[in-house]
Amino acid sequence: MRLDARTLRTLALAVWALLFLWLWASGESVRYLGPRTQWVVPVGAIGLGLAAIGYVHATRREGGSALSAIEWLGIAGLLLPIVAAATLGGAQLGSLAASNKLNARGVDPTALARLASRDAREIGFLQLDAAGRDAGLSNELGIHPGTPVHLVGFVSSPPGRPGARFELSRFYITCCVADAVPVGVFVAAPDKRFTKDEWLDVTGTLTHSKQEWIVRAARVERVDAPSDPYLSFAA
């Protein structure tokens, strides 16, 4: 039995429809997309599914035709993201991306403050980062020395020596992971040693130093990475 161009094109459409369906059903799409663009997943699953079915029907009277070498390469290339998603299923951005990407200090501080105060139901990475540079925002958000905080994040910059402070970070995304911005907070945890990309659950109180808020940790626990590792500016 041989597969012709029509069958291979149908398979390419169907495989992509299945990937979108899996992302939709499993909720794994949160590893790639922000809440603002989650709607593209059902659109992709339904649209590409219909396209695959429709294409089979529309070309039912077609004779078997050969696939050109260029189209072979094209269809093989189309499957690469699916292979990548299958291979790197649990992957997420970490310390490398945090060091490569422009951090929140590269974002317009006014815009950051507006975002921070808009989503200020609890004190998180974004609020602490923005408030560190803006005393007025600190007062507005109720952030003062001694304020208790609870943060879950990954170690983006480990302590140089045991007990030294380290940076705990989370990525904030707008549309997809490609636009992720790392936002970090320094944590002081005496007598503790952590390595890059470890996920930690930190409870402590705030202290102010220069132009930033620092968490003086009372309790630090190693935890598994959350299934939804990214926070959103658009929450």
Place this chain on the structure above:
Amino acid sequence: MSTRARPATAPVVPLWAVSAAFWLIVVAVAAARAAGVAESQVLGTFGVVFVSIVVEALPFILLGAVASALIAVFVPARAFARIGRLPHPLQVPAAAAAGFAMPVCECGSVPVARRLILRGLNPQAGIAFMLAAPVLNPIVLASTWVAYGAAGRALEMTVARATLGLAVAVAAGWALGRGRGADLLRERPEDTYEQPRERWRGDAFVEHVANDFLFMARFLVLGAAFAATLQTALPQDVLSGLAAAPVIGALALMGMAVVLSLCSEADAFVAVSFTAFPLGSQLAFLVLGPVVDAKLAVIYGATFRRRFVLRLLVIVVPIALVGALVFDEVVG
């Protein structure tokens, strides 16, 4: 334009070969997972960014393919030829403005414009339409609006992209479309051949959708892989160093637009991630990318006679650059 598969001699791929390739990939994926490849920061970062860009953009490609197929199948080309009856000075801006109503991306607009010119449309108007539609079409403007919404810049970026895109298309149309269509276009044997088509239009529509989608998606995958490589290997501090100078920053992002070759229906989602650059530079990226990029250069080369891409660059780069600088002065 017809995207109908050309009848060929015989199928060439044995099922056993596809099965063997499938199982080879399954084994390789399982081995890679067992080896903990996902824990590699380099591979993990590349993979997550790569997949996220493709997953986000593919549905936009599909929507574009649907719109393109609607036009190809249900709108007769003579409808566009009505523009030819307008007074000559109005034809070019009118054709460019038609891009607002024509949801075709850059890959689809080239064969449409070529067919229109072949049928007698003023070549200047044809080129203006070809360059305007990928920037001005509703899906592109909607995706620009969505991408910049979170940053609170949706209105400014969408209006500026439409305005500058229109200016670029009109100027390039005027400059490059002088003369006869036959002098501009490369000849093809099928130009003189009208395909007999006694076929239900729904079938033709679906086939157009599938073929357009599969054609465009492969270029998106290439662009996403390149973007992911850049994000993995290139610290953005390097880019932000270039970004400090507005002119160099805008030129750098225009160069990146050419290399990335992203579809205009999804490029705003990538542009918005260049947070180190001023909005004007991002605007230059959004205006130049749909007009000329690496994949389009190949398509233009197959469609137009020599030096078209070079002449196009000479016209559009200065306009996009000046537009970006003015935008930064006014809005940034």
